[in-house]
Structure formats: C-alpha cells, structure tokens
Amino acid sequence: MNYLWSGRFRKELHELAKSFTFSIDIDKSLALFDISGSIVHAMMLTRQKIIPERDGKKIVSGLKKIENEIKSGKFVFKTEDEDIHTAVERRLVELIGPAGGKLHTARSRNDQIVLDEKLCLKQILPDIVTAITFLQKTLIVRAEENLKIFLPAFTHFQPAQPVLLSHYFLAYVCMLERDKKRIKEALTRINISPLGACACTGTSFSVDPEYVAKKLGFEDVFNNSMDAVSDRDFILETVCCLGILMVHLSRMAEDLILWHSPLIGFVDLPEEFCTGSSIMPQKKNPDVLELIRGRTSAVIGNIAGVFSLMKGLPLSYNRDMQEDKRFLFETCEISYLSTVIIGKIIEKTRMDPRRMSEACKLGYIEATDIAEFLARKGVPFRKAHHIVAELVGTAAKKGVLLKDLDEKTIKEISGNNDIIEFIKKLNFEKSINLKVSHGGTGVKEVKRELKKWKNILN
Ligand code: ARG
Numbered sequence: 083m084n085y086l087w088s089g090r091f092r093k094e095l096h097e098l099a100k101s102f103t104f105s106i107d108i109d110k111s112l113a114l115f116d117i118s119g120s121i122v123h124a125m126m127l128t129r130q131k132i133i134p135e136r137d138g139k140k141i142v143s144g145l146k147k148i149e150n151e152i153k154s155g156k157f158v159f160k161t162e163d164e165d166i167h168t169a170v171e172r173r174l175v176e177l178i179g180p181a182g183g184k185l186h187t188a189r190s191r192n193d194q195i196v197l198d199e200k201l202c203l204k205q206i207l208p209d210i211v212t213a214i215t216f217l218q219k220t221l222i223v224r225a226e227e228n229l230k231i232f233l234p235a236f237t238h239f240q241p242a243q244p245v246l247l248s249h250y251f252l253a254y255v256c257m258l259e260r261d262k263k264r265i266k267e268a269l270t271r272i273n274i275s276p277l278g279a280c281a282c283t284g285t286s287f288s289v290d291p292e293y294v295a296k297k298l299g300f301e302d303v304f305n306n307s308m309d310a311v312s313d314r315d316f317i318l319e320t321v322c323c324l325g326i327l328m329v330h331l332s333r334m335a336e337d338l339i340l341w342h343s344p345l346i347g348f349v350d351l352p353e354e355f356c357t358g359s360s361i362m363p364q365k366k367n368p369d370v371l372e373l374i375r376g377r378t379s380a381v382i383g384n385i386a387g388v389f390s391l392m393k394g395l396p397l398s399y400n401r402d403m404q405e406d407k408r409f410l411f412e413t414c415e416i417s418y419l420s421t422v423i424i425g426k427i428i429e430k431t432r433m434d435p436r437r438m439s440e441a442c443k444l445g446y447i448e449a450t451d452i453a454e455f456l457a458r459k460g461v462p463f464r465k466a467h468h469i470v471a472e473l474v475g476t477a478a479k480k481g482v483l484l485k486d487l488d489e490k491t492i493k494e495i496s497g498n499n500d501i502i503e504f505i506k507k508l509n510f511e512k513s514i515n516l517k518v519s520h521g522g523t524g525v526k527e528v529k530r531e532l533k534k535w536k537n538i539l540n
Pocket of ligand 1: 105109165190191195399401403404405
C-alpha cells in the first residue's frame with residue numbers, strides 16, 4: 083500500500099502495526115479544522131509564489147469540495163487513511179490529480195496537527211465558557227428566588243451555622259467565574275499559530291506564517307519551530323482548567339445527591355434527570371448527577387494521562403503525542419455536557435424550604451451567634467465559647483433546644499443576665515442577619531453580591 087511516507091520502504095506495514103498506529107478513528111473529528119488550515123496554507127503558498135496560482139486555485143476548490151463531503155457525511159474514509167491529514171490529501175489527489183501533491187509543500191503533519199488541535203479548542207472552549215455562563219445565570223435566578231430561604235451550612239458535613247440558600251448558590255457562581263477566567267487565560271496561549279514550523283526546523287521555502295495566522299484568526303505566531311511542534315502545554319492547561327471545572331460540578335452534584343435523599347430532603351430533583359430501580363418500585367435515583375461525579379474521575383485520569391505522556395519526551399515531535407487527543411477530546415466532551423446538564427437540573431429542581439428550616443433546629447447551629455453576643459458584651463471569646471459549649475452540652479443532655487433551657491440553668495452556666503433574652507429571641511433569620519461582614523450570608527451582603535453578579539453576567 084502507498085502511504086505518504088512509504089517511498090523508502092520495501093515491505094508492507096504489518097497489519098498489527100497499522101491498526102496500532104493509525105489514528106483516523108480519533109482525529110477524523112478534526113476534519114473541518116484540518117481543511118480550513120489547508121485552504122489557508124494553499125493560499126499562502128500561492129501568494130508567496132511557492133506554487134503556481136493555477137495549482138493553488140485547484141487545491142482550494144478541491145479542499146472546499148472535500149469540506150462539503152465531510153459536512154454532508156458523504157466523505158468515504160479508506161483503509162489506507164492513516165490520519166485525518168492523510169485522508170484529506172488522498173481525497174484531494176483523487177479529485178484534482180497530481181497538483182494535490184503540492185499542498186504539503188513547506189508543511190509537516192507535525193505543525194499541522196498542532197494547528198488542528200488549536201483551531202478545535204478555539205471553537206470548543208468558548209462553547210464551554212458559554213455553557214458555564216448559562217449555568218451561572220441559572221444559579222443567579224435560583225439565588226434570587228430563594229432570598230428568604232435558609233438552611234444549615236455544613237462543615238465536616240455537620241450542621242454549622244444558618245445560611246441563605248441564595249448564598250449557597252452564589253458560592254458556585256464564584257467558582258464558575260474562576261473557571262471561566264482560567265479557560266479564557268488558557269485561550270490566550272492557544273491563540274498562537276504553529277504553522278510554518280514544519281517538521282521541527284522551519285523550511286527552505288519563503289513561507290509567511292503571519293499571513294496564515296491572521297487568516298485563521300490567531301493572535302500571534304510561534305517563535306521557535308522546535309517548541310511549536312513539540313508544545314502541548316496548551317493541552318495540559320486545557321485539561322487542568324476543565325479538571326477544576328469538573329471538580330466544581332462534581333461537588334455541586336454531590337450536594338444535590340445528598341439533598342435529594344429522603345434522609346435530608348432539601349430538594350426534589352426533576353424526574354427527567356432521575357431514573358428508577360428495576361426492583362425497588364419506590365426509587366427515584368439521582369443517576370445523572372452520579373454520572374457527572376463519576377465521569378469527573380475520567381477527567382482527572384486524563385490530566386494524569388497527558389502529563390505522564392509529556393514528561394519524558396525529548397525534543398521535538400514524538401509519536402506519543404498522538405495520544406493527547408483521546409485525553410483531550412474525552413475531557414472536553416464530559417466537561418461540556420456536564421455543564422449543560424447540571425444547569426438544566428438546577429433550573430428544574432424543587433426546593434423544600436420547610437425541610438431546610440426544620441434542619442436548622444438540629445445541631446444547635448445558633449451557638450456561634452450566642453458566643454459572639456457574649457464576646458460583644460466584653461467576655462473574651464475563648465471564655466464565651468466555653469460557656470456556650472456548656473449550654474449546648476446541657477441542652478443536648480436534656481434533649482431540648484437552647485431557647486427551651488430554663489432561665490436558671492442559663493444564668494448559672496453563663497453568669498450573664500442579658501444572654502437569656504438574646505437566646506430566647508434568637509431565630510434563624512436573625513442569626514443570618516447578624517452576619518454583617520463582607521461576603522457573608524447577611525441578606526444585605528447577599529443582595530449586593532447578587533446585584534454585582536447580574537451586572538457581570540449581563
Ligand atoms: N497523527 C499524528 C498526531 O496526532 C500526527 C502525525 C505526525 N506523524 C509523524 N509521523 N510525524 O500527532
């Protein structure tokens with residue numbers, strides 16, 4: 083069989099070597115990016131008079147035909163198509179004859195594959211950013227609806243202090259904003275065209291990498307040809323950014339999974355995103371969220387995959403790098419879908435404010451407010467902490483709430499009169515509004531935050 087590279091070979095590539103090395107199954111998804119890169123490369127070759135204008139025109143119109151074949155699903159891949167670059171060039175020669183063989187002048191698959199991957203990420207990452215913005219907006223809507231709803235905030239998954247549900251949602255808005263910033267920052271480095279680096283040293287032809295970069299929408303051109311073909315930092319960065327995003331989504335999924343359990347019952351997940359059990363008729367399982375959490379493992383594995391792929395490679399291109407795509411593509415797909423899906427789940431989840439406020443009665447979550455009250459009255463905080471801990475211990479032993487402790491006991495333990503009134507009058511809304519500090523759960527602060535986010539996101 084005739085491969086792009088088989089001129090010096092006398093023996094056929096072993097069937098096993100062939101199926102082991104061919105990457106077409108994975109990189110055919112880069113087809114349209116490969117073709118747009120090739121069209122601009124052919125235009126540059128013509129402009130620079132590296133190939134005759136007549137051939138340049140033929141090549142461009144042949145490539146456009148191939149583009150249509152790919153888009154309409156009519157392109158037929160053949161057994162000798164080693165990768166997407168080979169497939170497109172093979173078809174080009176079939177369509178326009180030997181002039182097609184001029185397309186690869188002053189180019190190598192080594193700079194070509196980096197170009198394709200970068201073009202692909204320049205499309206996918208902004209889509210992921212858009213999906214994140216949509217999710218943030220959904221969270222903002224839910225935050226605005228729930229300004230009066232409170233629930234226990236947890237630390238160590240133990241009831242900690244009362245918090246507004248809105249504040250909870252806004253916490254995820256903050257995380258997602260960092261994710262977007264990280265992705266946008268990574269895009270600035272993706273935005274550097276590698277085309278013109280050729281195999282690894284540049285070329286004897288007078289190519290114009292600036293022209294190619296500009297036409298393809300890149301902001302800058304590579305500096306060093308060896309770096310350009312061997313750089314996969316942009317993939318390492320992308321999977322890291324998406325890995326952090328997925329960790330956030332996975333934690334959000336985990337919160338909702340727990341909250342949907344009848345044991346907690348804070349939310350009722352939308353039926354469209356739950357499944358049942360084949361044996362237990364009562365079940366309404368949060369499988370979709372569980373799979374977001376589960377697939378985060380694949381993404382974390384992919385981060386380890388690309389890092390270990392790169393760490394021992396000598397300069398410059400090595401075939402190992404072909405494997406980066408399986409890690410990258412899977413990571414992008416999981417991240418995009420998970421972001422979209424969790425947005426739809428949040429949008430449709432029913433909150434149960436009654437269960438949330440009932441839960442506030444468990445675990446003495448107003449204790450810190452009482453300690454802070456004493457501290458405001460001049461009791462050293464450490465002592466105040468001790469006093470309230472004793473009150474909690476006594477209440478727990480008696481099986482009552484703090485406000486139901488008798489006045490005598492409170493006075494005995496605290497040695498303070500004012501505290502009685504404070505404890506008796508304390509409720510969860512009050513506790514929340516005692517939080518006046520920056521970024522806290524006090525309604526005023528939360529409303530300020532909400533307003534800020536609405537400005538940022540609109
Ligand atoms: N398919 C390769 C990759 O994805 C690109 C081809 C480079 N091959 C080569 N033998 N230099 O990295």
